[in-house]
Amino acid sequence: MTETRQQAERARKAFLKLSAVADRTAILKEVSMALKQNATYIFDANAKDLAEARGKIAEPLYKRLVLNESKLRDAIAGIEQISEMEDPVGRVLEERQLDEGLILRKVQTPIGVLAVIYESRPDAGPQIAALAIRSGNAVLLKGGREAIQTNAAIGTVFQQVLQRHGLEDAVQLVSTREEIADLLKMDDLIDLVIPRGSNEMVRMIQQSTKIPVLGHADGICHVYIDEFADVDKATRIAVDAKAQYPGVCNAAETLLLHSKFGGREKVLAALKSAGVELRDSGFGSEYLDLIMNVKTVNSLEDAIDHIHKYGSAHTDCIVTENESNARRFLNEVDSAGVFWNASTRFADGFRYGFGAEVGISTNKTHARGPVGVEGLLIYKYQLTGNGHIVATYTGEDARPFLHRKLR
Known part of the structure; x- marks a missing residue:
């Protein structure tokens, strides 16, 4: 042995x-x-x-x-x-x-x-x-x-x-x-x-x-900046999600920018100032480093489709002041964590109030997320009886079950 x-x-x-x-x-x-x-x-x-x-x-x-x-x-x-x-x-x-x-x-x-x-x-x-x-x-x-x-x-x-x-x-x-x-x-x-x-x-x-x-094999997280996003919020969230600590699975790897979002240059400049290398290829890669893919999308639907194609169902966020768009994103993105106006870095057991975590699961059975x-x-299931037998509840004179919920 x-x-x-x-x-x-x-x-x-x-x-x-x-x-x-x-x-x-x-x-x-x-x-x-x-x-x-x-x-x-x-x-x-x-x-x-x-x-x-x-x-x-x-x-x-x-x-x-x-x-x-x-x-x-x-x-x-x-x-x-x-x-x-x-x-x-x-x-x-x-x-x-x-x-x-x-x-x-x-x-x-x-x-x-x-x-x-x-x-x-x-x-x-x-x-x-x-x-x-x-x-x-x-x-x-x-x-x-x-x-x-x-x-x-x-x-x-x-x-x-x-x-x-x-x-x-x-x-x-x-x-x-x-x-x-x-x-x-x-x-x-x-x-x-x-x-x-x-x-x-x-x-x-x-x-x-x-x-x-x-568990999960990849942490390919996205930040989607909607056309109705607040520029300052978008900038803070994008930088935090990528640069606050890039070597972990809840750090964002891809930034999706709506083509009508007016603060694009400010967000990209802030990321560069934080030392982030910006790329327009390699979608689906987990860098765990100060590298981020950037893509322009023309609609919320395009952003969701991109996330489902290249993401790992870990954590994805939308930055927007449009509640209808936010609700659609929260409901339609099929990830363990889906956030509105908050950094992907919040996907953590300690920050959720769990005390800690053994890891983040992207499974769909038993446990998901941190x-x-x-x-x-x-x-x-614990069953307590007093000589009860199944024969009592079968046949022509079967006794009916109560099935009364106590709690």
Whole structure:
């Protein structure tokens, strides 16, 4: 038996304990405090990773590898927000009386064991682990080798807290790339795979496993500036969506400008001043850099058609003062996030108030958009009777069901 399989088996056992008897709120509060107390230890580990990676990985990846005070502070704030959430495990979603003394309940439950595979962004690790703990799921984390020391330092902090609760196997690090192939074969132990990284990596995982995969392969987001857009709003939103932090999946890659919009030159000049290289080709490309495609369209319909042809159903926004156009865009664009007069960069679990996210899903089943605690939960049906049998409700003298909704 491989070490990876042993880890997965231990995670399965930890999940059963974490979801049933553990004080998940106390664990999260202790984790947030421990991360604060060990910040220097984590920063030192990150400095070693940065020194090792300098000149060896692409600049956008290098920027994502940086874990500074503000990023750690945001991660800890997210964990604190998650710890304050009402515990969702065991929540009764629906309750129905089938007959006298026969009650059916739909109860919220964890998914089970998660395998989360992510590149760079070591700040993603603690956020994912915290969401897993809050939702009662065990998690196997596979970070990129470029962040191996930072991930190990963060993992140590979590382990120290979890050990005090007898749950050290609820969050485990998977160390080598070869182990990804092993993980993807364990459909008997792992319930959900969540990849975060390049579109090549995500597609490879989607094509290599029987385990359900939650995520997105590309973040090709659009900003459409309508003919009725306010010039100042359009300028602020276009620059923020592209240049505020270009190396993430919710940064805009394409700017669509209506041919009758009067502020075109001001918007383009502002983007250039922010260091953005403007192109008129390459639609459908995810740059994760200060590069943006620009296209002129003649109508709202043309903009929507372009988004559906070249987009990735991630996040797209319209800038307009025309409510009718905005409503059409919001209703007709088939993306996980559709915004009106707001930057695509708001597509984020922390900004949505979820505390954090394990990633952004463009799936159309189970969870879509930024996936927080709710996206890591499923449900079971609990039926309580008193000797009830189906034979009572069949045949000529069948007793009728009440089917009375209680909640």
